[in-house]
Structure formats: structure tokens, C-alpha cells
Amino acid sequence: MRATELLSRPVVDEHGRPLGRVHDLRIARRPEQHGPARGWAVAGLAVGGGRLVHAWGFAERRAAGPWLLRKITARAGRVARYVPAERVLAWGPEVVRVRTGGAELPPLLEVVRP
């Protein structure tokens, strides 16, 4: 599976309700491996908020300006959610299915380090 195939794939909950699209993959170094070349695993997904908001870095406050773009993208950035990999029931091929248990997914900005 290519990472770019996963980007923009629709995300639905266990009842099929749409949650947005995958706009970024959050990756982390694999803890079970050591040394400079230890690989990465997908830790979670950044979902919703709009593609450009993520591509330009506003979703995780990586970009700070210009102010007009910041204002325009502010709301979209706030609705972006983080889906931990443990909650993913199926990665594809058509949609990513996640388990929410009826709870709200955490906002992306609460869990990412810019």
C-alpha cells in the first residue's frame, strides 16, 4: 500500500457515518527497533479539515501566516481530528473504517507537536 493512496481516502465510523478524509499520516519511530535506521510505523491519521489546510501546515500550526490565510484556515484547522492507529478497523481499500465507540475523536491540535 502506498502512503499517497491512503491520503484523501474517506474515513467512516463503525456505523458508516463519514468523518472526513485522511489528510496526513502521523508516523513514529518503532520502539521495538534500535539504531539509527530503525523504521517507522503509522501512529495515527489526521482526518478532516481540508486538504490544503494540512498541505500548507495550518492544521498543526506549522505555518503561522500570512494572517489572511491563517484566518481563512482557522476553522478548518479546528475541526481536524486525530485517529489513533489502534482505533482503525480497516485501512481500505475504499474507505478507512474506525471505531469511535460513540465518543468524539480528539482534535488534532491537542495531540500533535508542531
Add this chain to the structure above:
Amino acid sequence: MNDHESLRFTLLDQQLVDAEDRPVGRVDDVLLDLPADGGPPVVVAVLTGAQALGERMGGPAGKLMAAVASRLRSGEHRAEPVAIPASAIGDHADLVQLTVPLGDLPHVAGLERWLAHHLVEGLPGAGDARD
């Protein structure tokens, strides 16, 4: 806060340099594998070159780019884009640093090497373009 990072900003489209700091291309896509035990996908390789980029772009232009890049490559694996295994990736800050020299990756930057040897090297002042 967690220790995970954005794939968009830390891997995708980043410059690849080999162990001797020579540029070897860009990360045009990332190959993921779903473990049989049901764990999250793991990065098994980064894909680089016009073939990977063309397949990522899609559409007629992307297909054409991928097909031409594939035809220009030699070897039995030319149907697949050039892949650098995750085990060869070291640091990544502004650049994605490989842990091996370009010479250890004979399938990477094949067209650039061919052009360096057959075209650039013959130009006055080019020196040894393969370096």
C-alpha cells in the same frame, strides 16, 4: 503531546542524501505494509524517481511519465518504482539521510548516472561527473 510526526512534512517530497551527503533524489512516495498480526502499517521503503512520481500523479500525464521512466530503466524489476528500504534510512531533519552510499544502491538514480557517464563526463571541465 506525542512523539509522532507528520509524514507529509518529514518524509514525503523530502530530499534524499546518501551517507556521503550526495543528493540521490526525493521521496516521491512511501511504501507501507500491513503486518499480519493486525498492527498498524509500517514503513517498509521510500520510493523515488520519475516512475514513483508519475504513479502518484496519476492521469494521462502521470501514466506517461511512469511508463517512460520504466522503459528507461534496465533490469527485471523495472515494472516497480525504485525503492530504498527503510533499513537504509537514518536521520531526517531537513533532509532524509541514508545510512549507505549511493554506490550501494545501484538501482537508484539510474538515468542520472547514465547521463553523467555518457553525456556530462565528455564535456570540457566536467571532471569525473560520476562523482
